[in-house]
Structure formats: C-alpha cells, structure tokens
Amino acid sequence: MPSEHSDAPPVSVAGPHGPLRDLGPDLARDLVQLRPEGLYCPAGGFYIDPLQPVPLAVITHGHGDHARRGMGTYHCSMDTLPILRWRLGDQLYVPHDEGVAFMLGETRVSLHPAGHVLGSVQVRIERDGEVWVVSGDYKRQPDPTCRPFEVVPCDTFITEATFGLPVFRWPDTAGVAREIVAWREQCAARGETAILYCYALGKAQRVLAELMAHTDQPALLHGAIAAGVAVYRQAGIPMLATEPVGETPRGSDFAGRLVIAPPSAAGSAWLRRFRQAQHGFASGWMQLRGNRRRRNVDRGFVVSDHADWPDLLRTVRETGARRIIATHGDTHALVRTLQESGVQAHALAMPQSEDD
Ligand SMILES: [Zn+2]
Numbered sequence: 001m002p003s004e005h006s007d008a009p010p011v012s013v014a015g016p017h018g019p020l021r022d023l024g025p026d027l028a029r030d031l032v033q034l035r036p037e038g039l040y041c042p043a044g045g046f047y048i049d050p051l052q053p054v055p056l057a058v059i060t061h062g063h064g065d066h067a068r069r070g071m072g073t074y075h076c077s078m079d080t081l082p083i084l085r086w087r088l089g090d091q092l093y094v095p096h097d098e099g100v101a102f103m104l105g106e107t108r109v110s111l112h113p114a115g116h117v118l119g120s121v122q123v124r125i126e127r128d129g130e131v132w133v134v135s136g137d138y139k140r141q142p143d144p145t146c147r148p149f150e151v152v153p154c155d156t157f158i159t160e161a162t163f164g165l166p167v168f169r170w171p172d173t174a175g176v177a178r179e180i181v182a183w184r185e186q187c188a189a190r191g192e193t194a195i196l197y198c199y200a201l202g203k204a205q206r207v208l209a210e211l212m213a214h215t216d217q218p219a220l221l222h223g224a225i226a227a228g229v230a231v232y233r234q235a236g237i238p239m240l241a242t243e244p245v246g247e248t249p250r251g252s253d254f255a256g257r258l259v260i261a262p263p264s265a266a267g268s269a270w271l272r273r274f275r276q277a278q279h280g281f282a283s284g285w286m287q288l289r290g291n292r293r294r295r296n297v298d299r300g301f302v303v304s305d306h307a308d309w310p311d312l313l314r315t316v317r318e319t320g321a322r323r324i325i326a327t328h329g330d331t332h333a334l335v336r337t338l339q340e341s342g343v344q345a346h347a348l349a350m351p352q353s354e355d356d
Helices: 081-088 173-189 203-211 223-234 269-274 289-295 309-319 331-340
Strands: 012-015 018-022 033-035 038-041 046-048 056-058 073-077 093-096 102-104 107-113 121-127 130-134 156-161 193-197 219-221 242-244 258-261 277-282 299-301 323-329 344-347
Touching (some): 073 081, 073 107, 081 093, 081 223, 156 309, 156 331, 173 299, 193 269, 203 219, 203 223, 203 258, 223 242, 223 258, 289 299
Parallel strands (some): 046 056, 073 093, 130 156, 156 323, 193 277, 219 242, 323 344
Antiparallel strands (some): 012 018, 033 038, 038 046, 102 107, 107 121
C-alpha cells in the first residue's frame, strides 16, 4: 500500500463489491490535495473555495460554503463578481471570462460553466499535460438563470455528491413550476397565502424565472430574497415581476398571493402578517417524504440546483476521467458504484453543501 510519500502507483485489490477497490492513490503527487484550509493546488499555490483564510483563492460560486471572507485575492468568473461584491463587500477580486486560461504558479487555470447558479464555474487545472477539474456545485438540468454545465474532459474529476443516492431523480422543472401555480390557486380559493421557502441565492431566482411562463401575477418577496433578485435583475436575468413584502401598504390582504421567503423565515414572527397561509418548500431534499414532515411544510416541490443520481453518473462518464474523487455529501454510494463499474474512485471528507 503506497504511503503519502512513496512513488508507487495506486494499488487495486479485489474487494467485497468488485475487483477494483482502490486502496488510496499517491496523494502527495496529486495536482489538488485536501488540507485543513480546503482543496489546495501546490503547483499553483492556490486554494479552491477555501474553508479558512488563505492568500490566494479560486472561487467556484457565491454560496456561503464556497465563498468566504478573509482571502487575500479572489479569482472568480465575471458573472460571480457582482454576487461576491454583494455577499463579501470590497475585496481584491480578479474576474475571468469563462474558458479563457490564466497562469497561477506552474499551472494553467480556466473556469467553465457549472450550471448551478449565476456565475458558477468548474475549475480546470493543467500542468505538464495532466488535467484536473474541480466541479464545485453543479447540475445538468436546464436553468434559465445561468449558463449550462460544460463537460470538460480531464484525467481526474473532483465531483460534488450532494445528492449521491439512487433515490434522487429530478422531475422536469417546468412541470414543478405549473404545480406551484396550481398550489397558489388552491390557496387563493381558500383565502390563504402561499408561502414558498427557497434558498436565497439561485433557487429563488430560478423559480421566479421558471414561473414566468405560467403566471403573470407578481410574487411577493421577503427582504433576504429581494436582495438576491436585485443582483440577478442587474445582470439582466428575466424573472417574474416581484414586489418586496416590506413595501406593501399596512393591512394589505395577502390571500391568494405567492410569497417567496428564505427557509430561515419559517416559524418566525415575520409570518404573522399573512394570517391564513400554506407553507411549501422548493428543494431536492423534498424528494424524501420525511424531510417534508421534518420541515413542517404542507407541500414539497422537488427543485434542486445539484446533479441528481443519473446526472452524477453521466457526468463522471462524459468527462472521460480515469480517476474520480467525490466530495460534499453522500459520497459512499457514488464511490462504491463507480468502483463496481471499474472506475478508480475515492472520497475526500468535506462538509455537506448548504444549498439544495
Ligand atoms: Zn452551491
């Protein structure tokens, strides 16, 4: 078995689930390695979405578990720049056009669309002809608010695995948008408000963009959602008309209206103004009935900004990578399934994604 400092190639032996059970690659030679501060590229001297303050960071997208304060320099995509400015304030940003390479240390780096939220990218790193791609968060479903995922051929693919279980299979989002409109109409017939909880960056904007084809009635927004919607509107993303709840006249009747709020608003005093209301939640986690109960919501709508199980497997295959490293989430099932099909795969222990 290779140690961290040996030059021996990775060892494969027969395991309980197949012939290619990887005993661990030679991590010290890897182009990207896991350190306490996060994913690190020693040849480039930079971290990707670091967990702790470091001098040089490449940021895949604006979610809080990927873009943190305290970095010396932030390399990011052009479309992520306004999101980082909104969330992190004034920092030293170096924005890049997607697909245009730049040098960091001995490595040639380029950013490629990940289809997750506005500006989200994968990071391609090349040195001496060897190519690694770090996916960041990604999805393959169409999303009118961001560029579609680009398959980037590579030798090693570090993939997220937030929804890495066979039970996760996303329905068509247009169908879900129609369900949301029908639910709001049912609420209207009962004199209730339809309050839909959505992650504030990405999910809320995608839902608003998808709803445009199915309704003209403006949606009301919680303040935390309105801020993100303003950033997307500034970037030219078409979405359903909206008005902030906070700017409606005192004593307004919200019956029959759709209200978009962040999950943190559930159970808060902010909800009192709506009197009679139904509560819905838009998330990939809603595929599991138990989560609906735990969240204490009346309706779950399955909309996720991450790849589902079939798309994780398809993406891994399409990159042509010889080696797969799974992070962020339920890596066990994905790693085992890939190993059983003869792909060299293992996991890096990183925190589960915060968004859904
Ligand atoms: Zn994310």
